[in-house]
Amino acid sequence: MASLPVHGNARNTDGDRGLRAWWSRSERKVVPYVFISPFYILFIVFSVGPLVYALYLSLHRWPGTGPMRHVGLGNYTYLAGDPVFLKSLWNTVYYAVGAFLFILPLALVLALLINSTLIRIKSLFRIGYFLPILTSTVAATIMFLLIFNNEFGLINQGLASLGIPALKWLDEELVKISVLAVVTWRYTGINVLYFLTGLQSIPPELYEAAQVDGAGTWAQFRYITLPQLRPIALFVGVVTMIGSFQLFAEPMLLANGGPNDASLTIANYLYRMGFTNAKLGYGSAIGWVLALIIFGLSFIQLYLFGAFRKED
Amino acid sequence: MNGSLTVRAQRTIAYGFLFFILISMATPFVWMISNTFKEQSQIFERQPTLIPEEPHLRNYVSLFVDFDFHKHFLNSAFIAVVHTFSHLFLASLAGFAFAKYNFPLKNFLFLILLGSMMVPLYTIFIPLFVLVIRLGLVNSYAGVIIPGVAGAFGIFFMKQSMEAVPGELLDSARIDGASEFRIYWQIALPLVRPALAVLAVLAFMGSWNDFVWPLVVLRSRELQTLPVVMAGMVSLYRMEYGVVMAASLLSTIPILLLFLVLQKQFLAGLTVGAVKS
Numbered sequence: 001m002a003s004l005p006v007h008g009n010a011r012n013t014d015g016d017r018g019l020r021a022w023w024s025r026s027e028r029k030v031v032p033y034v035f036i037s038p039f040y041i042l043f044i045v046f047s048v049g050p051l052v053y054a055l056y057l058s059l060h061r062w063p064g065t066g067p068m069r070h071v072g073l074g075n076y077t078y079l080a081g082d083p084v085f086l087k088s089l090w091n092t093v094y095y096a097v098g099a100f101l102f103i104l105p106l107a108l109v110l111a112l113l114i115n116s117t118l119i120r121i122k123s124l125f126r127i128g129y130f131l132p133i134l135t136s137t138v139a140a141t142i143m144f145l146l147i148f149n150n151e152f153g154l155i156n157q158g159l160a161s162l163g164i165p166a167l168k169w170l171d172e173e174l175v176k177i178s179v180l181a182v183v184t185w186r187y188t189g190i191n192v193l194y195f196l197t198g199l200q201s202i203p204p205e206l207y208e209a210a211q212v213d214g215a216g217t218w219a220q221f222r223y224i225t226l227p228q229l230r231p232i233a234l235f236v237g238v239v240t241m242i243g244s245f246q247l248f249a250e251p252m253l254l255a256n257g258g259p260n261d262a263s264l265t266i267a268n269y270l271y272r273m274g275f276t277n278a279k280l281g282y283g284s285a286i287g288w289v290l291a292l293i294i295f296g297l298s299f300i301q302l303y304l305f306g307a308f309r310k311e312d
Numbered sequence: 313m314n315g316s317l318t319v320r321a322q323r324t325i326a327y328g329f330l331f332f333i334l335i336s337m338a339t340p341f342v343w344m345i346s347n348t349f350k351e352q353s354q355i356f357e358r359q360p361t362l363i364p365e366e367p368h369l370r371n372y373v374s375l376f377v378d379f380d381f382h383k384h385f386l387n388s389a390f391i392a393v394v395h396t397f398s399h400l401f402l403a404s405l406a407g408f409a410f411a412k413y414n415f416p417l418k419n420f421l422f423l424i425l426l427g428s429m430m431v432p433l434y435t436i437f438i439p440l441f442v443l444v445i446r447l448g449l450v451n452s453y454a455g456v457i458i459p460g461v462a463g464a465f466g467i468f469f470m471k472q473s474m475e476a477v478p479g480e481l482l483d484s485a486r487i488d489g490a491s492e493f494r495i496y497w498q499i500a501l502p503l504v505r506p507a508l509a510v511l512a513v514l515a516f517m518g519s520w521n522d523f524v525w526p527l528v529v530l531r532s533r534e535l536q537t538l539p540v541v542m543a544g545m546v547s548l549y550r551m552e553y554g555v556v557m558a559a560s561l562l563s564t565i566p567i568l569l570l571f572l573v574l575q576k577q578f579l580a581g582l583t584v585g586a587v588k589s
Contacts, residue, residue, distance in 0.1 A: 015433045028413065030340045031492040035409035036421065039403045039462040050436035050443060057439060064442075095555045102575040110333060118319070127575070128334045132341075133582070136521035139560040142546060143344045144349050145554065146355070154343055157360040190582060197583050214481060229550040246434060249523050253546050274438040275528060287435035294432050 058285035063278045070122035075285035085286065087261050088269040091251075093178060095265065096244035098180040099187070104236060107188050111195035112225075119250040126196065127189030129189030140186050144254060146180045171263040175255050179263055182250045187243070191236055199225070238298055245294050266290050321355070348372070348558040355553045371554035372562075379541065379557060380534075385498040387453075388537040389566075391526075392519040395457050397516045400508055404461045407470025407497045412482060428464045433462040441528055460525070466511055473507035474500060512579040513574050517567055 011014060058075055060068040079085050110129060115120050130142065147154045148169035156166035169178045206224050215223070248267040251257055257264035257272070264272075274283030318327075342362070347355055349367035375381040409415075411424060440451075440459060440519050449455030477500050485495045501508070523539040530536045536544075542563065545556045 011447075027492055028525070029415065032409040032413035032415045032418075035496070036406040036467075039406050039425065039464070039467060040421070042462045043424075043464075046440060046443070047436060050439035053439035053442070054435055071357050106333075107355060110330065113326050113330055116326065118323045119330065120401050125334060127414045127579075130579070130582075131568075131571075134517065134571055134578075135564050136539050138521075138523050139564050140559040142542060143562075144521050144555055145546070146343055146347055146557065147340055152356045154339070154360060161359075166314060179529065185340065188333075189337075193579065193583050231509060242432075246432060248434075248545070253543060256547070262522050270434050270437065274441075279334060280438050280442070281496075283438045287437060291435040295430070298430075 043090045050192070054284040054287055055156055058288050060281045062280045064280050065221055066282070071281070075282050078282070078287070084261055084264070085266075085269060086266045088266050091262070091264055092245055092247065092266045094176055095180060095183070095247055096241055098235070099183060099240050099244045102180060102184045103188050103191055104240065105231050107191035107236075108195050110188070110192045110219075111199060114192070115196060126193065126246065129192050131189065132186045133190045137186070138253060141182055141250050141253040142241070144178070144182045144185070148181075148254070151169060158163075170255050172259050175251075175259065175263040179247075179250050179254055182254065183244075183247070187240075191240070194232055194236050195229070197227045200246070201232075202228040213255065230305060234301065237301050240295050245290065245297075334474060342482075344557045344561060348554055348561055350554055354555060371552070373556040374552065374555050375558050375562070379555065379559070381532065381538075381547065381562065383560075384536060384538050385542045386537060388520055388539075388563075391453055391456055391537060392516050394453070395461060395519040396456065396512055396515040399462045399463065399466055400512055403466030403511060404470045404474070404501060404504065404508065405496060406462070406467040407472075407474045408469065408500050410471045411474035412477065412500070425464045425467060437528075444529060451535060452529075453535070455529045456522075456526050456537075457519075466515065466532065469511055470507060473504045476505050501542060506577075509574065510577045513577050514581045517571065520567060566573065 048269055050140045057068075059070060059072060061071050061075075062068040085283075098217055106256055110125070114125050119125070135143075146152075150156065150166065150170055153169060155169065159166055167236040168174060206228070210220050210224055237267065246267055247265045248271070251263040252268055255263045257268045267290070270283050270290070273279045273286060346362050346364065348371050351366045351368070354361075354364060372426075423477065424454070432587065442448050444455045444459070447455075449458065481499055481503075482495050485499055490498070521539065522537070523543065526537045527540050527543065530540060533541075538559070542556065542559050545551065
């Protein structure tokens with residue numbers, strides 16, 4: 001489609017023929033670079049460039065227009081003592097730890113049950129748990145406005161009908177739990193699928209051999225299932241951590257980051273600084289700190305799970 | 313570990329737990345549907361009722377009349393369709409190159425590609441926005457689509473399936489004088505159709521549900537996508553819960569329909585990262 005067959009065009013001029021001859025010799029050398037170039041052009045323009053520019057901006061004070069003022073590491077030192085940033089950092093860590101404590105064990109238990117011989121109708125659960133991930137974070141969070149509303153939320157209505165006083169799900173004390181509930185609702189099912197993939201890739205011979213040796217259910221789980229799940233657990237762990245540190249829509253829509261910044265994440269604070277308050281330098285510094293945290297934690301997880309160890 | 317429990321009892325407990333979680337997960341969704349048929353005053357009632365006493369469609373009417381739902385729906389659809397086709401083209405083309413050619417720096421370039429997935433969106437968020445303004449792409453669909461159109465994951469994914477395309481097939485086409493692009497387009501691409509379908513559902517869903525980037529790029533209301541408009545409805549001073557719930561429900565339906573038709577592709581697509589790890 002892009003070029004016609006080279007041979008058999010007797011009407012060509014000499015120069016044209018030379019060009020065609022060159023192309024027929026070089027096409028296979030040049031073409032792969034042409035095919036992959038859109039990615040690298042877009043990557044350089046829209047990722048590498050902004051990454052470097054973010055570092056540059058983070059060393060300046062700039063409201064988005066007019067001249068920039070160089071402040072050295074001023075934004076970073078200010079960040080270290082900014083109570084709202086530290087609060088958002090704490091909240092984000094809270095969400096990440098909560099995701100590890102709620103979502104991953106729940107997903108693992110559900111996957112183990114679905115995978116066990118006890119359960120026959122597997123796909124109902126597999127697919128049922130999976131459906132929430134199809135919703136957008138916006139639609140999902142909106143749904144939960146009806147669940148957690150302090151006055152007419154479904155949970156409080158349910159508690160009231162049992163004669164239990166209402167809890168303020170969106171107030172400072174509980175709002176982080178509510179955010180975690182939305183996150184758990186949306187992401188448990190996909191992690192069930194990840195764990196199921198891992199469970200199904202365990203060679204059945206391992207269990208057969210263990211049974212021959214007289215290993216009980218618990219021993220099989222402890223010494224076969226868990227170690228064999230390590231690669232998938234590493235994947236799930238890294239994905240969960242990276243996702244948790246970039247939470248944005250759930251706290252924003254459920255409680256607007258509040259009350260009193262109690263649900264605010266790092267990403268929410270970055271947005272507030274960069275877009276609402278037009279502190280582009282400060283916002284960029286937050287972005288770089290976030291990147292360093294994510295890189296650091298990914299590295300630690302890979303290290304702990306021995307991904308760097310030479311095996312096999 | 314517990315020989316005391318009969319298999320029957322174990323099975324009952326297992327099913328009980330699985331159904332309990334399933335019902336818990338379905339509840340918010342069912343409750344949302346129920347509330348789209350209620351008046352604001354009925355939503356605020358103390359006694360929850362699953363089936364509204366006088367169900368009505370006023371929330372849906374208001375959604376289209378007062379909030380131009382159909383226009384934002386079309387905006388979302390347009391962006392998602394353009395994004396999906398462009399992404400499939402660029403990803404399969406680059407995946408084909410990585411799978412079927414040997415060229416200097418190939419491994420190095422592929423490593424960069426994998427590394428690019430590590431860049432957190434929020435780190436480049438502010439400068440990317442400045443760049444999009446400078447390029448005159450702010451408040452345009454191009455500004456929403458172009459920065460993310462050649463995602464590394466798609467290339468990585470397509471490379472895997474392109475590797476299964478037999479090289480002899482490509483060579484015999486070369487002997488017949490086909491250009492390299494034509495070999496990609498007419499021979500390789502039709503052979504990886506299943507993988508393209510998987511990537512298509514991922515790309516479409518990602519774009520359809522995307523929120524933060526369209527939120528900052530699309531300034532004028534008539535261009536905005538569904539998630540952006542829905543978020544705006546939530547922050548209104550007097551939020552109409554029924555209308556917001558109706559918007560939330562209707563915005564989810566296209567993906568649910570797509571899922572019903574292409575279930576296998578969805579499940580394969582969403583676990584592909586895990587398998588490949």
